[in-house]
Amino acid sequence: MHYLKILNAxxxxxxxxxxxxxxxxxxxxxxxxxxxxxxxxxxxxxxxSLKQYIRARRLSEAAKELNISQVKINQxxxxxxxxxxxxxxxxFKKYHGxxxxxxxxxxxxxxxxxxxxQTSLKDGCNIPVEVLSLPPLQVSGYRVPIxxxxxxxxxxxxxxxxxxxxxxxxxxxxxxxxxxxxxxFTMEGEKVYYLACxxxxxxxxxxxxxxxxxxxxxxxAVFTMPAQEIQNSSEPSKYxxxxxxxxxxxxxxxxxxxxxxxxxxxxxxxxxIKAYIALKN
Numbered sequence: 001m002h003y004l005k006i007l008n009a010x011x012x013x014x015x016x017x018x019x020x021x022x023x024x025x026x027x028x029x030x031x032x033x034x035x036x037x038x039x040x041x042x043x044x045x046x047x048x049s050l051k052q053y054i055r056a057r058r059l060s061e062a063a064k065e066l067n068i069s070q071v072k073i074n075q076x077x078x079x080x081x082x083x084x085x086x087x088x089x090x091x092f093k094k095y096h097g098x099x100x101x102x103x104x105x106x107x108x109x110x111x112x113x114x115x116x117x118q119t120s121l122k123d124g125c126n127i128p129v130e131v132l133s134l135p136p137l138q139v140s141g142y143r144v145p146i147x148x149x150x151x152x153x154x155x156x157x158x159x160x161x162x163x164x165x166x167x168x169x170x171x172x173x174x175x176x177x178x179x180x181x182x183x184x185f186t187m188e189g190e191k192v193y194y195l196a197c198x199x200x201x202x203x204x205x206x207x208x209x210x211x212x213x214x215x216x217x218x219x220x221a222v223f224t225m226p227a228q229e230i231q232n233s234s235e236p237s238k239y240x241x242x243x244x245x246x247x248x249x250x251x252x253x254x255x256x257x258x259x260x261x262x263x264x265x266x267x268x269x270x271x272x273i274k275a276y277i278a279l280k281n
Contacts, residue, residue, distance in 0.1 A: 056112035063109040106131040137215040141196025148191040164195040171204040182258035252278040
């Protein structure tokens with residue numbers, strides 16, 4: 001589908017020029033399509049106009065930069081094409097529901113992912129992001145006795161979750177507990193996979209052979225994502241870091257990333273999972 005290649009090239013051009021002037025009229029001159037045709041095709045496939053998409057991408061990147069950098073609001077406004085701080089504040093508040101100053105202090109904001117057209121649309125959804133200071137977290141779980149690389153390579157996650165839930169349901173109702181999963185490294189540098197839950201009694205923990213696991217208090221970036229988005233990625237933490245973080249020096253690699261499966265019907269299509277990325281204080 002030649003037009004999909006053109007649309008993806010246009011999306012790449014937009015991404016490369018979010019902080020510059022975007023001249024799509026000039027871009028399409030090198031293609032076999034008119035601007036009006038590509039614009040209509042984009043709107044049909046994406047469900048939003050090109051103008052709305054560019055605004056959503058710029059305001060998403062602006063919020064991300066405000067949240068994790070020391071750059072001033074007036075500079076961010078200028079970077080993303082706003083003539084004044086007032087017009088930037090107005091557009092920002094209308095899109096995110098909060099002000100630039102609030103995001104700079106850690107308020108949650110929306111993040112519209114870059115689009116990519118395939119035979120079906122990839123990405124392009126709003127992902128709520130917030131920075132939270134969390135108390136210490138204590139969970140009950142176990143280290144999966146399979147090499148992490150093998151789990152990823154052979155995609156054993158569904159099988160391991162089934163075994164984990166069978167153990168857990170032998171002593172309690174897993175639907176009433178928050179569930180967790182994460183990768184960590186041993187002292188010897190071996191990467192291992194853990195499954196865990198919150199709220200299990202010590203007696204039940206010992207009965208099924210789980211151990212106490214602890215996450216330290218600290219600052220975390222929290223991403224609320226559709227379960228399918230995470231489950232379709234073999235390395236969701238890497239995907240999040242590469243998508244959302246301008247500077248990976250902001251990440252605290254001494255604490256493992258972890259994913260929280262909230263209490264609720266985990267079979268629903270709209271079920272969300274929260275991804276926690278530890279940040280440096």
